[in-house]
Amino acid sequence: MRAEIISVGTELLLGEIVDTNAAFLGRRLAELGVDIYHRQTVGDNQGRLVAAFKLALSRSDLVLVSGGLGPTMDDLTREALAEVLGARLVLDEGAVRHLEAYFTRLGRPMTDNNRRQAYRPEGADFIANRRGTAPGILARYQGRTIVCMPGVPRELETMFEEEVVPRLFGTSTGEKRVIKSRTLLLTGLGESAAENAIADIIKEQTNPTIASYAGLGEVRLRLTAAAAGAEEALALIEPLEAKLRERLGDAIYGVDGDTLEGVVAEKLIKGGLVLAVAESCTGGLVSHRLTNIPGSSAFFRQGLIVYSNEAKKELLDVPDELLEEYGAVSPQVAEAMAKEVRLVGDADLGLAITGIAGPGGATPTKPVGLVYLALARDGECLVEKHTFSGQREEVKYRASQAALNLLRLHLR
Amino acid sequence: MRAEIISVGTELLLGEIVDTNAAFLGRRLAELGVDIYHRQTVGDNQGRLVAAFKLALSRSDLVLVSGGLGPTMDDLTREALAEVLGARLVLDEGAVRHLEAYFTRLGRPMTDNNRRQAYRPEGADFIANRRGTAPGILARYQGRTIVCMPGVPRELETMFEEEVVPRLFGTSTGEKRVIKSRTLLLTGLGESAAENAIADIIKEQTNPTIASYAGLGEVRLRLTAAAAGAEEALALIEPLEAKLRERLGDAIYGVDGDTLEGVVAEKLIKGGLVLAVAESCTGGLVSHRLTNIPGSSAFFRQGLIVYSNEAKKELLDVPDELLEEYGAVSPQVAEAMAKEVRLVGDADLGLAITGIAGPGGATPTKPVGLVYLALARDGECLVEKHTFSGQREEVKYRASQAALNLLRLHLR
Numbered sequence: 001m002r003a004e005i006i007s008v009g010t011e012l013l014l015g016e017i018v019d020t021n022a023a024f025l026g027r028r029l030a031e032l033g034v035d036i037y038h039r040q041t042v043g044d045n046q047g048r049l050v051a052a053f054k055l056a057l058s059r060s061d062l063v064l065v066s067g068g069l070g071p072t073m074d075d076l077t078r079e080a081l082a083e084v085l086g087a088r089l090v091l092d093e094g095a096v097r098h099l100e101a102y103f104t105r106l107g108r109p110m111t112d113n114n115r116r117q118a119y120r121p122e123g124a125d126f127i128a129n130r131r132g133t134a135p136g137i138l139a140r141y142q143g144r145t146i147v148c149m150p151g152v153p154r155e156l157e158t159m160f161e162e163e164v165v166p167r168l169f170g171t172s173t174g175e176k177r178v179i180k181s182r183t184l185l186l187t188g189l190g191e192s193a194a195e196n197a198i199a200d201i202i203k204e205q206t207n208p209t210i211a212s213y214a215g216l217g218e219v220r221l222r223l224t225a226a227a228a229g230a231e232e233a234l235a236l237i238e239p240l241e242a243k244l245r246e247r248l249g250d251a252i253y254g255v256d257g258d259t260l261e262g263v264v265a266e267k268l269i270k271g272g273l274v275l276a277v278a279e280s281c282t283g284g285l286v287s288h289r290l291t292n293i294p295g296s297s298a299f300f301r302q303g304l305i306v307y308s309n310e311a312k313k314e315l316l317d318v319p320d321e322l323l324e325e326y327g328a329v330s331p332q333v334a335e336a337m338a339k340e341v342r343l344v345g346d347a348d349l350g351l352a353i354t355g356i357a358g359p360g361g362a363t364p365t366k367p368v369g370l371v372y373l374a375l376a377r378d379g380e381c382l383v384e385k386h387t388f389s390g391q392r393e394e395v396k397y398r399a400s401q402a403a404l405n406l407l408r409l410h411l412r
Numbered sequence: 413m414r415a416e417i418i419s420v421g422t423e424l425l426l427g428e429i430v431d432t433n434a435a436f437l438g439r440r441l442a443e444l445g446v447d448i449y450h451r452q453t454v455g456d457n458q459g460r461l462v463a464a465f466k467l468a469l470s471r472s473d474l475v476l477v478s479g480g481l482g483p484t485m486d487d488l489t490r491e492a493l494a495e496v497l498g499a500r501l502v503l504d505e506g507a508v509r510h511l512e513a514y515f516t517r518l519g520r521p522m523t524d525n526n527r528r529q530a531y532r533p534e535g536a537d538f539i540a541n542r543r544g545t546a547p548g549i550l551a552r553y554q555g556r557t558i559v560c561m562p563g564v565p566r567e568l569e570t571m572f573e574e575e576v577v578p579r580l581f582g583t584s585t586g587e588k589r590v591i592k593s594r595t596l597l598l599t600g601l602g603e604s605a606a607e608n609a610i611a612d613i614i615k616e617q618t619n620p621t622i623a624s625y626a627g628l629g630e631v632r633l634r635l636t637a638a639a640a641g642a643e644e645a646l647a648l649i650e651p652l653e654a655k656l657r658e659r660l661g662d663a664i665y666g667v668d669g670d671t672l673e674g675v676v677a678e679k680l681i682k683g684g685l686v687l688a689v690a691e692s693c694t695g696g697l698v699s700h701r702l703t704n705i706p707g708s709s710a711f712f713r714q715g716l717i718v719y720s721n722e723a724k725k726e727l728l729d730v731p732d733e734l735l736e737e738y739g740a741v742s743p744q745v746a747e748a749m750a751k752e753v754r755l756v757g758d759a760d761l762g763l764a765i766t767g768i769a770g771p772g773g774a775t776p777t778k779p780v781g782l783v784y785l786a787l788a789r790d791g792e793c794l795v796e797k798h799t800f801s802g803q804r805e806e807v808k809y810r811a812s813q814a815a816l817n818l819l820r821l822h823l824r
Contacts, residue, residue: 009625012438013438013448015435015440015442016439016595018432018434019434022453025427026426027427027428028427039425044623070603073615074624192483192484193523195483195484195525203485211486215429222426277717282703284703285700287696287717288694288696288697291695291808292808294770294772294804295772302716302720303695303716303719304717307712308714310714311714311757392704392706396703
């Protein structure tokens, strides 16, 4: 089966928003073993939408459309689809009732433009939208399938998983060629260094293939195998993964959808450990990332953002002499912060980050990007020095990544 | 002039990463008055790359390519371009010296695969990369122009602004049709409500057009005008913007690239005010967003993340009785947090957020998404109740957005 993705919205073409839906659908289609050769992006214009739908239906078995189903006047996917199918738009009474119930539940009045969403091309099916107002539409056309989903990512994702996949793939016989991928997530070394370390392995590989991608503060290695079935594909990936793990060791922090904060959180929860965080240059980002993990209250009770020297002194008793002699961005102050936040927070571990995120704040001896990390535990304190490149937000993120990695390596 | 964007990378097709480069280039091309009708996404495969380049050069005057110029073996843009141009790849000695100097500056050895980046098709020009190792390539082909840029967003953006725009548009005579856009950023009301409030204005508009987009915790209204020149286009936008501002009032927090945290930071800096933040359910996100703004140390000295009841008691003296009688997620506790963090932080303003981010933590009377905000100033304390929809990270973000908006409206 050959699939094509069409992303609808002038805001996409003009770059007002980035196309996360196409990325989501691409990922899921790959996992489902469906080939994707084409992706189109089209604006909110009925004529161009019709042309894009026709082109897609001429060359692909399955067309997945995102966007243009909402209540506003520039949402034209319904109209374009009806034109392509040669069907008129009909009001679906079930959909009207569903919309009315949705607004009643929210305690808000239903505006007139919302009623537009209850229209569908005659002969096409509605797809339930559990997370929003715009239903999806599934239509068949000359043996091809076209599925229109709303553009709001959480609505599209839920609809795709809960409604579209079962309808399209539920009866799959498994006869088609299956592609399986596994991504190894690395942090603490760059893309070139990572690829150099495994250049000989990459060279001899054809199935699975290995591709490396540089992310902010991490590198991803994607292993992709093709086989007759999912199990065979996974069996091809396993020995290669083992070989890469032997070579790269601790640099691998996780796989696929793992996050560094998720991996760290799991280790803390398993170990029954409590962490206290003192952040200066990261400004709350480390705490934010850790508290993105459901259940983080098991290990995270408090974090102190000691942005100014006064805050470092008042909240963490960092001695004046340390600040004067070494400066706030120094191994000495990082260590004092980590030790004290551990005590103040009555925690097993104290993590501290102090650095210069830029663009201001640099001195002749302390450049933008200089960051000290410290991790205090009973009787010991590890201190690390890093120099990160990039803009302010990149430095903050790289520093948070290194801090979480320090924690991860310590918790092995 | 008609432009086309080609994004290169199997990781894009398979959805491993989202295509922010295409969004950036789309936005900039629109601002430069260049029409974009096509966007293609292609994997790391020389044959398919060649086909995509040929198709693009057959229908577009300007082809902007991102990605596939790096040092690794799956970077094939150079090779594909050479094939399309019918030119051989030659080693550029200037580029070799540049690469060597780059690695010397970083204090790292230059690996062999990095040398690949110094090859370009004979007859094509290199474009300097001030932020990374891979140079860009500019080639002319049968009166068309093709520009290849690295896929790392900060490298692409800098190269496009500093090198590509001056070469392609520097001598523009201004005779072409210019499109100008202005985006009004709203928070505190939904997309349907916003569009309903201005439905009559939208209906009568053709140039400029108005399009509305729903973001997380905000709505964007984009006004787009087309005219012979930039000034004429802007003159069309101005009266419409004034009309919308009169109708929507305080819901508009900024325009174009503004951020809510940036707007709030500017007001705090202008007013010479110091803010202290106490976060529970947002876990550091409000502080993180505020400290993303360069110069935030002028108003932000400390933030307390009081995630547990113990932390609320110890760091902010929240009375046991309040926690027991009303619970941590209550207007009473929000108010106590805001007042105390203001005192502890010796600040003009104290901002507090307490709520249930989910998925756990809900009670029969307190659902996931319930959030109380409080803002304490000398002699007064504002308290707000919100119920946000969405997953954990969405609730955190919406809560941070509402907290920053409370601050913004108070600072008018």
